[in-house]
Amino acid sequence: xxxxxxxxxxxxxxxxxxxxxxxxxxxxxxxxxxxxxxxxxxxxxxxxxxxxxxxxxxxxxxxxxxxxxxxxxxxxxxxxxxxxxxxxxxxxxxxxxxxxxxxxxxxxxxxxxxxxxxxxxxxxxxxxxxxxxxxxxxxxxxxxxxxxxxxxxxxxxxxxxxxxxxxxxxxxxxxxxxxxxxxxxxxxxxxxxxxxxxxxxxxxxxxxxxxxxxxxxxxxxxxxxxxxxxxxxxxxxxxxxxxxxxxxxxxxxxxxxxxxxxxxxxxxxxxxxxxxxxxxxxxxxxxxxxxxxxxxxxxxxxxxxxxxxxxxxxxxxxxxxxxxxxxxxxxxxxxxxxxxxxxxxxxxxxxxxxxxxxxxxxxxxxxxxxxxxxxxxxxxx
Amino acid sequence: xxxxxxxxxxxxxxxxxxxxxxxxxxxxxxxxxxxxxxxxxxxxxxxxxxxxxxxxxxxxxxxxxxxxxxxxxxxxxxxxxxxxxxxxxxxxxxxxxxxxxxxxxxxxxxxxxxxxxxxxxxxxxxxxxxxxxxxxxxxxxxxxxxxxxxxxxxxxxxxxxxxxxxxxxxxxxxxxxxxxxxxxxxxxxxxxxxxxxxxxxxxxxxxxxxxxxxxxxxxxxxxxxxxxxxxxxxxxxxxxxxxxxxxxxxxxxxxxxxxxxxxxxxxxxxxxxxxxxxxxxxxxxxxxxx
Numbered sequence: 001x002x003x004x005x006x007x008x009x010x011x012x013x014x015x016x017x018x019x020x021x022x023x024x025x026x027x028x029x030x031x032x033x034x035x036x037x038x039x040x041x042x043x044x045x046x047x048x049x050x051x052x053x054x055x056x057x058x059x060x061x062x063x064x065x066x067x068x069x070x071x072x073x074x075x076x077x078x079x080x081x082x083x084x085x086x087x088x089x090x091x092x093x094x095x096x097x098x099x100x101x102x103x104x105x106x107x108x109x110x111x112x113x114x115x116x117x118x119x120x121x122x123x124x125x126x127x128x129x130x131x132x133x134x135x136x137x138x139x140x141x142x143x144x145x146x147x148x149x150x151x152x153x154x155x156x157x158x159x160x161x162x163x164x165x166x167x168x169x170x171x172x173x174x175x176x177x178x179x180x181x182x183x184x185x186x187x188x189x190x191x192x193x194x195x196x197x198x199x200x201x202x203x204x205x206x207x208x209x210x211x212x213x214x215x216x217x218x219x220x221x222x223x224x225x226x227x228x229x230x231x232x233x234x235x236x237x238x239x240x241x242x243x244x245x246x247x248x249x250x251x252x253x254x255x256x257x258x259x260x261x262x263x264x265x266x267x268x269x270x271x272x273x274x275x276x277x278x279x280x281x282x283x284x285x286x287x288x289x290x291x292x293x294x295x296x297x298x299x300x301x302x303x304x305x306x307x308x309x310x311x312x313x314x315x316x317x318x319x320x321x322x323x324x325x326x327x328x329x330x331x332x333x334x335x336x337x338x339x340x341x342x343x344x345x346x347x348x349x350x351x352x353x354x355x356x357x358x359x360x361x362x363x364x365x366x367x368x369x370x371x372x373x374x375x376x377x378x379x380x381x
Numbered sequence: 382x383x384x385x386x387x388x389x390x391x392x393x394x395x396x397x398x399x400x401x402x403x404x405x406x407x408x409x410x411x412x413x414x415x416x417x418x419x420x421x422x423x424x425x426x427x428x429x430x431x432x433x434x435x436x437x438x439x440x441x442x443x444x445x446x447x448x449x450x451x452x453x454x455x456x457x458x459x460x461x462x463x464x465x466x467x468x469x470x471x472x473x474x475x476x477x478x479x480x481x482x483x484x485x486x487x488x489x490x491x492x493x494x495x496x497x498x499x500x501x502x503x504x505x506x507x508x509x510x511x512x513x514x515x516x517x518x519x520x521x522x523x524x525x526x527x528x529x530x531x532x533x534x535x536x537x538x539x540x541x542x543x544x545x546x547x548x549x550x551x552x553x554x555x556x557x558x559x560x561x562x563x564x565x566x567x568x569x570x571x572x573x574x575x576x577x578x579x580x581x582x583x584x585x586x587x588x589x590x591x592x593x594x595x596x597x598x599x600x601x602x603x604x605x606x607x608x609x610x611x612x613x614x615x616x617x618x619x620x621x622x623x624x625x626x627x628x629x630x631x632x633x634x635x636x637x638x639x640x641x642x643x644x645x646x647x648x649x650x651x652x653x654x655x656x657x658x659x660x661x662x663x664x665x666x667x668x669x670x671x
Contacts, residue, residue, distance in 0.1 A: 088586040088587060088588060089586055233448035233449055233613070234448065234613065234615070234654060234657045234658060234659075235448065235653060235654065235657045237657065237659065238656070238657035238659065241659060260586065260587060261659065262587070262660065263658065263659040263660035264659045264660065265660070266659070266660030267659045267660040268659075300588060301587055301588065304587060304588050304590065304591035305587060305590075305591070305616065306591075306594070306616040306617050306619065306620035306621075307616055307619075308615065308616055308619060308643065308655070308658060309643075312619060312620060312639065315595050315598065315599075316591035316594055316595055316620070317591065318588060318589070318590075318591035318592040318595060319588035319591075320592075322556040322558060322559075322589065323586070323588075
């Protein structure tokens with residue numbers, strides 16, 4: 001299939017509204033899978049990117065020393081597209097996304113680099129009041145645990161009303177009507193009743209829906225979702241993912257999806273950035289990450305997850321050792337102590353993230369020879 | 382149709398010896414809901430586990446899969462006698478263990494050990510790894526000689542892939558995966574016949590999960606362990622288990638062999654669960670195009 005054919009398929013145009021019946025869940029996840037397949041081509045060139053992060057560095061001074069949480073990462077996101085940032089705990093994936101919201105400024109963090117967003121210039125150098133006007137409005141966020149973001153003592157509707165009125169002059173009654181509309185949009189049954197519920201009166205999935213409704217109140221161009229489904233059961237997770245991709249298609253919203261779960265990004269993302277020890281070690285269209293991954297760490301991740309249809313009797317191939325402490329990062333390639341293909345040279349040279357020969361949209365930070373890498377992956381696959 | 386299709390595998394080693402290792406019959410647990418501080422009023426009960434029955438054959442890994450609130454962890458705790466059932470019975474090697482208490486229960490505890498989800502909260506931070514692993518030996522007075530006990534602990538650490546010289550270190554010096562190995566070593570200390578593992582890898586990073594899953598499979602083979610393996614993760618269950626019970630709202634809705642469950646699930650709830658696994662096809666279909 002040529003990229004052109006792919007581009008002609010409207011993404012997820014047939015997504016059904018997320019329903020509660022098992023059939024709807026099945027359809028929705030099947031649909032999301034279908035749309036993921038058709039979503040692996042680059043965005044049509046319509047102007048510049050919505051978001052451009054350049055050489056972002058975030059470090060914290062702690063009692064134990066300097067923690068380099070994010071160490072020189074760059075990425076771009078076009079309007080309406082989805083970037084999946086994948087990594088294990090401590091890889092810097094959350095910091096990489098939250099810095100866009102200016103949420104890493106506090107608490108003695110030192111931040112450098114550049115974050116351009118939608119004609120606002122560099123977000124990192126914007127004064128806090130201007131950033132606050134963008135945050136929650138043009139850029140919104142959804143976190144893993146809705147209970148930590150929803151105030152337990154206030155009714156859900158009141159919190160959405162507050163979010164709406166924080167950013168625009170609108171009467172209370174109109175804001176309440178808008179809140180009910182938003183709850184309906186995210187698939188909460190009986191929204192005109194549920195608007196008066198307290199967070200604890202909603203199920204985990206409904207709370208996450210309410211969080212998403214609140215995030216949508218400012219009609220964001222960019223939604224940042226940090227492990228949005230990690231705390232949820234698998235059937236509820238499927239509903240929330242289907243909801244996110246439906247909203248995205250309807251509103252042309254770009255999405256940065258931060259997760260440890262390769263299955264989730266496989267379904268949702270157009271492009272994936274794999275993070276390890278504060279760096280992006282590989283970045284490519286989703287299809288390529290799963291079919292022709294280039295970094296030995298990505299290989300390790302793919303080979304260490306059990307699957308639903310792979311050979312069952314084989315042992316998994318774990319990545320030896322553990323991720324390095326951000327207080328004591330290894331010299332050279334940060335993955336070299338765990339890499340089965342590393343040479344003494346790899347402990348001295350720090351690889352840059354560079355395009356794979358002939359694949360400008362596929363970047364990898366690896367010191368192995370490209371032909372050698374291809375041969376190794378063919379042997380593993 | 383092989384024996385496997387019926388769910389009762391002939392593949393499990395040692396099935397020829399006397400009967401199943403564990404029999405669970407009509408196991409039920411209701412948690413009462415009480416209100417009021419001065420005067421307790423009973424407001425009914427939560428039916429956590431309802432009439433659950435299954436058998437675990439010697440040498441097999443029996444899986445229990447379900448979502449939160451399905452009753453899978455309560456079932457594990459009932460079998461391990463960490464909770465008292467409201468009704469039903471649990472037989473271990475043919476012997477009813479639900480009525481046992483105190484001194485009568487102790488020998489059963491030796492044979493039936495548990496591994497928990499959270500390697501961070503299940504290890505006492507003030508004790509060394511050595512004394513954590515040695516604790517069951519002390520409690521059950523297995524090795525009274527100190528030197529022999531240290532040797533036993535070091536052997537256990539080696540069995541689970543930890544450096545035996547680290548026995549005098551503290552839990553915080555270990556990573557999550559290593560701590561889970563400590564938990565497994567402690568569970569193995571008394572040479573149990575049955576290991577109940579409740580979400581043993583859910584708190585671990587992807588690259589570490591595989592290390593612990595491989596360890597459990599290896600131990601099962603080397604030590605002839607029988608295992609009850611509980612997880613919400615269908616891929617992990619498929620990788621580990623011979624026969625699987627799917628739990629939903631306190632009941633077993635489907636019990637089948639691994640191949641039956643994943644290739645031809647009978648119940649709509651099981652199909653719904655399988656369909657909801659994100660990216661299932663994409664992750665598995667990672668072949669290189671020509």
